[in-house]
Amino acid sequence: MNRFKTMDSDAFRQHGYALIDWLADYYQRVESLPVLAQTEPGAIRAQLPPQPPLQGEAFEQIMADVERIILPGITHWQSPNFFAFFPANSSPPAVLGELLSAGLGVQGMLWATSPACTELETQVLDWVVELMGLPQRFRSDSDGGGVLQDSASSAVLCALLAARERATAGVMNRQGGRHGLIAYASDQAHSSIEKAVGIAGIGRDNVRLIASDTQQAMNPEALAQQIQADRAAGLQPFWVNATLGTTSSLAFDPLPAIARICQEHQLWLHVDAAMAGSAAVCPEFRHWQQGLEQADSYCFNPHKWLLTNFDCSCFYVADRQALINALSILPDYLRNRATESGEVIDYRDWQIPLGRRFRALKLWFVIRHYGISGLQQHIRRHVELAHQLARWIEADPDFELAAPVPLNLVCFRHRRGDVFNHTLLERVNASGALYLTHTRLNERYTLRLCIGQPHTTICHVEAAWHTLQATAEQLNDDR
Numbered sequence: 001m002n003r004f005k006t007m008d009s010d011a012f013r014q015h016g017y018a019l020i021d022w023l024a025d026y027y028q029r030v031e032s033l034p035v036l037a038q039t040e041p042g043a044i045r046a047q048l049p050p051q052p053p054l055q056g057e058a059f060e061q062i063m064a065d066v067e068r069i070i071l072p073g074i075t076h077w078q079s080p081n082f083f084a085f086f087p088a089n090s091s092p093p094a095v096l097g098e099l100l101s102a103g104l105g106v107q108g109m110l111w112a113t114s115p116a117c118t119e120l121e122t123q124v125l126d127w128v129v130e131l132m133g134l135p136q137r138f139r140s141d142s143d144g145g146g147v148l149q150d151s152a153s154s155a156v157l158c159a160l161l162a163a164r165e166r167a168t169a170g171v172m173n174r175q176g177g178r179h180g181l182i183a184y185a186s187d188q189a190h191s192s193i194e195k196a197v198g199i200a201g202i203g204r205d206n207v208r209l210i211a212s213d214t215q216q217a218m219n220p221e222a223l224a225q226q227i228q229a230d231r232a233a234g235l236q237p238f239w240v241n242a243t244l245g246t247t248s249s250l251a252f253d254p255l256p257a258i259a260r261i262c263q264e265h266q267l268w269l270h271v272d273a274a275m276a277g278s279a280a281v282c283p284e285f286r287h288w289q290q291g292l293e294q295a296d297s298y299c300f301n302p303h304k305w306l307l308t309n310f311d312c313s314c315f316y317v318a319d320r321q322a323l324i325n326a327l328s329i330l331p332d333y334l335r336n337r338a339t340e341s342g343e344v345i346d347y348r349d350w351q352i353p354l355g356r357r358f359r360a361l362k363l364w365f366v367i368r369h370y371g372i373s374g375l376q377q378h379i380r381r382h383v384e385l386a387h388q389l390a391r392w393i394e395a396d397p398d399f400e401l402a403a404p405v406p407l408n409l410v411c412f413r414h415r416r417g418d419v420f421n422h423t424l425l426e427r428v429n430a431s432g433a434l435y436l437t438h439t440r441l442n443e444r445y446t447l448r449l450c451i452g453q454p455h456t457t458i459c460h461v462e463a464a465w466h467t468l469q470a471t472a473e474q475l476n477d478d479r
């Protein structure tokens with residue numbers, strides 16, 4: 001029988017160094033690659049063999065296929081010309097932290113399965129409370145605490161489940177059933193909320209999407225009225241989401257007013273700051289957090305705008321027992337002395353899956369490598385660049401801003417209407433020079449350009465703006 005052959009230490013070193021070299025070169029050349037993958041559906045798959053290899057292959061051969069097959073199918077999120085959606089930051093210290101996590105191969109479901117995995121996470125999340133000026137009630141030495149989730153979508157589901165159990169005194173977990181529970185979010189809130197309400201068994205029809213004002217922020221009077229109406233109809237309002245930095249236009253819901261309503265009606269308040277939350281590393285961008293001290297849960301994603309590669313979502317609760325009550329389950333095979341002592345955190349009780357990665361390493365590496373001042377510079381640079389772009393747009397009579405520019409997202413449009421803007425977007429993206437996306441604001445097609453990639457400079461933003469102007473002129477000429 002053939003002996004199992006692993007990659008020995010020498011080969012691991014050799015290929016590992018080569019892979020880091022490849023990535024370092026990639027970061028240097030990424031700017032020259034078309035940002036949006038220029039690939040037809042199925043083209044990548046067609047190049048891959050239908051069956052896996054019987055015998056193992058040389059690592060060099062695998063890497064050659066990465067270059068030949070995979071790279072042309074990559075949309076380059078790490079390109080300085082990537083302005084689409086919201087950013088998905090990465091950085092060398094984060095990549096090295098990720099590599100270390102994979103190398104250690106820890107599965108941190110229980111404190112006992114790797115105490116450092118749990119304790120580093122607790123400490124880093126407490127650091128983040130201080131780093132971002134978050135309420136002290138989210139610290140682990142209060143009744144609350146923080147945990148790393150894979151995504152804001154998972155965080156919002158956990159928040160809903162905790163609130164659901166609090167509202168039904170644990171009955172829904174044990175017996176299921178309909179309880180007339182009603183959740184609230186603005187009509188600009190992220191789709192993950194409606195999805196989570198469905199998954200939590202509350203029923204998507206039972207999310208009330210509250211009208212937002214012309215600035216796309218939730219109208220608190222409309223929220224209060226809807227809650228009253230639902231109460232009067234014998235339903236049970238239980239949960240409100242407020243967004244700090246909406247996906248379409250980075251609008252900020254008025255948190256103090258929403259928090260007051262939640263307090264009055266004793267509703268769980270979840271605050272979703274998935275993208276904009278990273279800006280709070282700068283004290284001048286913390287004013288939107290006013291009212292957060294009343295929130296039951298909060299989430300933001302360092303994997304969007306804080307130099308930490310996907311996945312890394314910080315989720316905080318003010319009452320960790322509510323979360324644990326909703327999610328804890330202890331089969332015999334997980335019992336251990338540390339858990340039973342009550343002295344440790346077992347993060348399996350703070351999330352949907354049992355198993356968990358050592359995510360805190362990469363965030364720890366990032367915070368230590370850049371320091372508070374490095375993280376602040378990262379954010380401030382992008383905000384300045386976005387403001388510069390907004391000034392250029394305002395100065396061009398053919399274009400207009402479509403929303404205020406509080407941070408790093410610029411929403412704008414050409415004055416020639418929806419079809420023109422749509423064609424402009426498609427042309428620009430097909431050029432490969434940059435990548436931006438669109439939304440619809442006040443019923444009108446709107447271009448959105450988000451500046452958040454670590455290597456984006458004024459030159460990239462200026463080039464993007466010139467490409468947009470030149471393409472619009474060409475389109476005008478074509479007509």
Ligand SMILES: Cc1ncc(COP(=O)(O)O)c(C=O)c1O
Nearest residue numbers: 151152153190192246247272274
């Ligand atoms: C405001 C907001 N909330 C939630 C999400 C979902 O984030 P995730 O991909 O981490 O689930 C997004 C994604 O862009 C978002 O913009």
